[in-house]
Amino acid sequence: MAAMGNRHTWVRAQRRPRRALFLSSPIGLGHARRDVAIAQELRALHPDLQIDWLAQHPVTRVLADAGEPVHPASALLANESAHIEDESADHDLHAFRAIRRMDEILVNNFMVFNDVVDETYYDLVIGDEAWDVDYFLHENPELKRFAFAWLTDFVGWLPMPSGGDAEAALTADYNAEMLEQRARYRRLRDRSIFVGNPDDIVDESFGPGLPGIREWTTAHFDFAGYITGFVPPTDEERARTRARLGYGPDDVLCVVTVGGSGVGRALLGRVMDAVPLARRLLPALRFLVVTGPRIDPASLPRRQGVRVRGFVPDLYRALAACDVAIVQGGLTTCMELAAARRPFLFVPLENHFEQNFHVRHRLENYGAGRGIPYSEASDPDALAAALVAEVSRDVSYRRVETDGAARAAAMLAELI
Template identity: 60%
Template sequence: PDLEVDWLAQDPVTRLLEASGERIHPLSARLASESRHIELESGEHDLNAFQAIRRMDEVLIANFMTFQDVVDEGGYDLIIADEAWDIDHYWHEHPELKKAKLAWFTDFVGWVPMPANGEHEAFLTTDYNAEMIEHVERHPGVRDRAIFVGSPEDIVPLSFGKDLPAMRDWVPKHFDFAGYIIGEHPSTFGIRAELRHRLGYRPDERVCIVTVGGSGVGTHLIKRILQSYPTVRARLPELRMILVAGPRIDPASLNAPAGAELRAFVPNLDQHLAACDLAVVQGGLTTCMELTAAGTPFLYFPLQNHFEQNFHVAHRLDRYGAGRRMEFATSTPDMIADAMIGALRTPTRFQPVEAGGAARAARMLADLL
């Protein structure tokens, strides 16, 4: 009951936190923008996530120093680090800087080379994985709890690289499994028809939501989908398309055709994803799992060269039998239109997503307090 939580976060996450009434630490304003770096690294629906992180040392060290100032001055009992690579790396490099217990969260473990990028990238990812393994095994006390957001079956059946262990052998020895953690499980949203009514959707319309996350990387995907909209609308006049561009894409820059609706930000987007008839998204895990839990048909377009979306996320979605994977580079507007109509006409048979992951993780955190 006496728990106090401060968030050290940056835009666009802070917008969601503010909308939820959460307390944001004032030094959040000092954080260098990771979203801006990612946008500068991206191409046309293309982001080499591994190389982008390799090249963001300046951002990571600056943000780590801000974090360390917060910890040194704040007297915190517990740090919850959600894939905060900077904290994990530098505290393993300098364990003497650790001033509070650390709970490390991630939904994937292991850098994976993209096959098209050759032996050099394979060498580099192996080196990064070897360093991570050495950190954890040399300083096991840095992470007071390492929590994998998922189950052992969600670990990709790959190795960490040449002469390194298999991921499915190493990860269970060093992580606890919370199961998937979803903000609010769609089972709590009530009857779908009533949810649609509360959100303002008519019974006689088919609703398609397009969302591309919080950065500006999804601009090219949105434009391609907008090109497909007239074709889909001609074949399905009852279709209503709503595009959630995110806070870093100017809706006015998209030249949307008549009838397509544009939003910059939707606070309760998970409810809209549960209520809609179809979604078209990038390959990010959170949105895809919200759709999977809701049983909503969806198309997903992993970013080219994004190892997490192409390996870790795709493996998990395959396990749930969820979503139809699309390749942006080869998908014409007509092909996207055909896929959208096909998804609307095909019943989903996704495996259920458990609802107890958040409570299980909370119990793990409570043990540290």
């Protein structure tokens, strides 16, 4: 019996550490923030878990600040953010068409991924909107040799009205292909997690003759609730953040940010044009303009009452400390403001179906923010007036969950 016990002790000592590979979409820094929060919760459940990240800029910037290990093969990934920026003009990004023209990038990045999982065994692969991996694994299911979890905060390609009948037919075709893949290979995803709740899903159809998006998603996904990765600060914490940023209690602080890509450069320019007019209407206004990691702060004009910063690691703290904000229509930034119960204007990118349909629906569901079209934001007088009006608005948003990362991690922990 002693020999048997020693043998079992030796086997346990020789057991390899468990490993996970995390793939975080670079199209919007919000994926990185929530994925880091999930990873931290996952390690709390599995302290011996080693997590590698296959990621590209600007996600790698967030991971570096969080002390997360980036796989060396990440350097071989083709940059998706650069492609998205190339597809944009002014404040216009036709997201569906941009994705359709990414085939070469997606093939390259899937091949990099496949080499990585060939060289190293991973117990779990987590793909946060890693479209290439999800699509090509469904097309080549024999390549799956790990548990695979899929995360997303929207489901369903939707046509923009400007695209007419042709775009409606194309988006329906893309949706039908996805539905067919999932019907054929239900086993391929070991978990499908929606970052949100069933009523956050648009009440639309995938296309003619196809099921409703909310109905289908509710039947095929688990729901983590929204994932902010932080607990809304107290008034005392907000005051400390404002002081650290250099703003006093009498300053009316407006934070302006356009996400992690260079697509929002045009909106920053429009805000700068409106700053003098807004400060005439409300002299106490002060602006903190955050350009993000892909826009040079020096490229913006100087304005009195404006501080310009590049990448801010804990931007959610500044957003929570502001009196008002102007942002692009990205989900993460808008939901961070909703969680902090701050008034804000959001300006969706024109022809960006996710921001104009999926994100707008979710914000309406929370009663959060005021959406304005880019044409209004392009008029300095109109933007200044809208901003000053928003400062004084009382907010009564629906409360945003604070346990989403823990709920998602608990679902993932079952796969390890």
